[in-house]
Amino acid sequence: MTSADAVVALDVGGTGMKCALVDPDGTVLHTERHPTGAERGPAAVVDTVLEVAEGLAGKARADGRTPVAVGIAVPGVVDEARGVAVWSANVGFRDVPLRELAQARLGLPAALGHDVRAGGLAEARIGAGRGAGHVLFVAIGTGIAAAHVVDGAAAVGAHGAAGEIGHILVRPGGPRCGCGRPGCLEAVASASAVGRRYAELAGEPATAAEVAARAAAGEALAGQVWRETVEALADGLASGQALFDVATIVLGGGLAQAGAQLLDPLRAALHERMTFHREPRLVAAALGDEAGCLGAALLALDDLEKR
């Protein structure tokens, strides 16, 4: 690759797509955002994805760059080896051969990845987990998901479904999760769960950010909800550490934007739970909501190298 090359990268979410042109050295050259329009159905979303990717390749050429590969990250169950978006609740994909479709449309080698695993890959290689070797990236937003990254590669699993830390059991008999089971980590500690729990106790709705702000301002109920959340997250991370034994846990997603208000008590609660375990560093994500897009670019570059 020459310095005039560029990778086309897209991170397709339930509501929006984060898109970029990325230099092979990891530098972001250009970013774009587009609505996903998931309500139009999966076929229309695929059309939009391909159109936006084509547009980005054109933009690269117009800027004097040669587009060399396409990386696409999508949520849900993703078969990265076959390049198929197997299943996604919020985008509606069912067995969409997105890699092949992108290759055919753009005439460029393409790679398909899972959004959180791609984000974890980027955080582990060029973000907050840089140099750690063994990293667990945990994204806490509407849901909770993770990527276990060892030596720069994210574990995919036998069926493309690895890393679902949101669905480990932490509160048996607890609130029912979106997945149908009671007491999943996601059902008690996601940003949505924080809002729900506050509404339940206070009788009025609030976002997780509002609960955080009220807790910081000394409101007792908000403080209680925040503490419960931290305890549940610490239980989940401690179970993850028992299984993975990572050097660094990187927290991303909306809830992690609470910064020290989340990280400080969570670090203390995690420390309390470490017995035989080797304690991991717990740090905030460094790449913000562009992590998935950057990770898609890294996947595309990895794939190019293997060819």
Place this chain on the structure above:
Amino acid sequence: MTSADAVVALDVGGTGMKCALVDPDGTVLHTERHPTGAERGPAAVVDTVLEVAEGLAGKARADGRTPVAVGIAVPGVVDEARGVAVWSANVGFRDVPLRELAQARLGLPAALGHDVRAGGLAEARIGAGRGAGHVLFVAIGTGIAAAHVVDGAAAVGAHGAAGEIGHILVRPGGPRCGCGRPGCLEAVASASAVGRRYAELAGEPATAAEVAARAAAGEALAGQVWRETVEALADGLASGQALFDVATIVLGGGLAQAGAQLLDPLRAALHERMTFHREPRLVAAALGDEAGCLGAALLALDDLEKR
């Protein structure tokens, strides 16, 4: 290697050592068992390990075989990259450079591994998980530990402590675990936990095997303990599957000797917990208590290939 080669393999446990000469094709040529004698202190245990290994190498030569490598598996925290037994509660090891010691004493290349990870490696490659690609081996005995094996390699972790599924939280506020925390899987579903729980309810002691037999014979209390155990194990395995997404879960250790009495209800309870997950096959281990020793031989052979 020629067909006249042999690998010296030892699996050092808290009470006994399982030892073997193994053909490079995986065939066991000869087995020996020796007491570990952990009460004599770690230095004496190291002496015994080296002496037994030397004896096995001599036995190989006497049988017309050439000993080509030594593989040793030990419990606790094991740094496989450096070949150091970092920490082991039941054998007393603290930072013992066992690989180097074995190499110096026997004049052969040596590999050091973790007992459960070695057992998992063997089950995944030549045992019940053969051909599955992604395998979780779970050993349920006095304690509970696991090995996550992908494409024939067991995950070691950043500090040699990966796979501690016995210490994921399944019963918050539950019985205190040996590790000091309440509600660990090991504290409610290991063979020892089954015995303890029965004693608590029935007022008389019983081993897990006795509880299993009484449950099978229709004793109500034993049946209740068995059901509780199955539920807790299913919770633990479901959390493991959410994170690892394996194709096959292999159950080993003493409790798995209950066979269908454990596997059938556990399979049903696990099935109930699978929502978005891809359901893994749940099977009994195939290599019995020689899995760790066979795995040690495989590690030694892997290491030979890399040299």
